[in-house]
Amino acid sequence: xxxxxQPLPPVRAARLRHLGPNWYACVMGxxxxxxxxxxxxxxxxxxxxxxxxxxxxxxxLLTALxxxxxxHWRHHRDQARAHLLDPAVAPFYGCLAMxxxxxxxGAPTAGRELIGTRAAVALDAVLFTAGTAVGLGAAxxxxxxxxxxxxxGAEQASPVWLLPLVAPxxxxxxxxxxxxxxxxxxxxxxxxLACLALSGMSLLAVLLTLPLVFARLITTGPLPLxxxxxxxxxxxxxxxxxTAVGLIADAAxxxxxxxxxxxxxxxxxLYGVPVMGFALLWLALATAHVVRAGRRGMGFxxxxxxxxxxxxxxxTGAATLARHTGLAVYDALxxxxxxxxxxxxxxxxxxxxxxxxxxxxxxxxRRAPAAPPSGTGRTRSDAVR
Numbered sequence: 001x002x003x004x005x006q007p008l009p010p011v012r013a014a015r016l017r018h019l020g021p022n023w024y025a026c027v028m029g030x031x032x033x034x035x036x037x038x039x040x041x042x043x044x045x046x047x048x049x050x051x052x053x054x055x056x057x058x059x060x061l062l063t064a065l066x067x068x069x070x071x072h073w074r075h076h077r078d079q080a081r082a083h084l085l086d087p088a089v090a091p092f093y094g095c096l097a098m099x100x101x102x103x104x105x106g107a108p109t110a111g112r113e114l115i116g117t118r119a120a121v122a123l124d125a126v127l128f129t130a131g132t133a134v135g136l137g138a139a140x141x142x143x144x145x146x147x148x149x150x151x152x153g154a155e156q157a158s159p160v161w162l163l164p165l166v167a168p169x170x171x172x173x174x175x176x177x178x179x180x181x182x183x184x185x186x187x188x189x190x191x192x193l194a195c196l197a198l199s200g201m202s203l204l205a206v207l208l209t210l211p212l213v214f215a216r217l218i219t220t221g222p223l224p225l226x227x228x229x230x231x232x233x234x235x236x237x238x239x240x241x242x243t244a245v246g247l248i249a250d251a252a253x254x255x256x257x258x259x260x261x262x263x264x265x266x267x268x269x270l271y272g273v274p275v276m277g278f279a280l281l282w283l284a285l286a287t288a289h290v291v292r293a294g295r296r297g298m299g300f301x302x303x304x305x306x307x308x309x310x311x312x313x314x315x316t317g318a319a320t321l322a323r324h325t326g327l328a329v330y331d332a333l334x335x336x337x338x339x340x341x342x343x344x345x346x347x348x349x350x351x352x353x354x355x356x357x358x359x360x361x362x363x364x365x366r367r368a369p370a371a372p373p374s375g376t377g378r379t380r381s382d383a384v385r
Contacts, residue, residue, distance in 0.1 A: 029348060030308075033342065035110060101167070136167075163233065172240075176251035210234065229301075235313065300354075
């Protein structure tokens with residue numbers, strides 16, 4: 001029996017076969033450069049035009065990746081489903097939510113210079129709604145799949161597991177600037193307390209997972225060289241939660257009655273100061289691991305984007321603490337971390353562009369690929385390309 005051959009997908013679509021959800025990290029890392037720069041309040045703030053250009057780039061990247069991922073699901077649905085069933089790749093679906101939220105949050109701060117305040121707020125509201133919905137779905141679906149479909153052991157614990165759990169925390173920090181765009185009364189209070197609830201659910205989930213990551217480092221040893229930059233992902237929930245409680249406190253007056261508004265301001269300091277201290281401790285630990293990996297030949301992979309967004313959340317967290325404490329040391333910390341962020345973004349962007357031009361990051365699929373030796377072999381390597 002002879003059947004008609006199925007038409008091959010277009011050449012461009014074929015090259016997208018290995019485009020995983022981890023690519024949204026490029027959007028997150030680019031958007032946070034604009035958002036964090038706008039949060040600085042030191043003596044030499046970044047030029048607004050530069051921040052607006054960086055935000056515009058993040059918006060273009062988001063649009064391009066949403067289109068490319070739609071083509072991926074259309075032409076390579078088998079690979080897309082394999083990503084969901086791979087414990088090394090599935091957590092990166094949290095990056096989609098955070099990319100939407102990061103670009104949306106940057107619109108009223110960095111992007112309004114280009115599109116105006118009204119359009120920036122409207123875009124922020126749309127992306128905040130979409131990103132929150134996707135983030136909540138990922139925060140439930142990915143741990144569910146890890147429990148019932150994935151087969152992982154404690155020795156495989158990775159900072160990547162935090163990605164879907166941090167997404168609601170990003171919503172918690174993206175929502176407060178929208179609170180006073182709503183009518184007074186119930187709408188404002190509802191959104192503000194919803195952001196507080198989002199921060200709580202994310203924080204508790206992270207606190208359950210982070211000990212597994214630390215125990216894996218201590219008992220099993222360092223991560224593989226290509227995955228070592230993922231240690232910086234731990235900074236994400238630390239810096240983002242500090243940012244979230246600070247922005248919630250900023251939005252509380254006029255949204256909730258006294259004494260809760262003053263209580264949230266106190267919470268932002270009592271919570272943020274010790275958490276930022278731990279973030280600096282982890283930054284030193286992660287840097288030591290990266291230096292070690294670099295000496296052993298660590299090359300560029302997409303995990304280098306872990307150097308960007310998590311550090312950016314520490315910039316915004318430190319800037320929030322500077323406002324609430326009045327201490328110049330936090331302004332200096334935010335400025336110093338922003339310099340690290342810009343350097344990390346330049347390194348990650350350079351490596352990504354070179355990898356795309358050389359074809360190393362998105363190799364064309366072979367016509368008759370051999371079956372991988374295990375169920376996750378191929379997609380695990382895709383996650384760090």
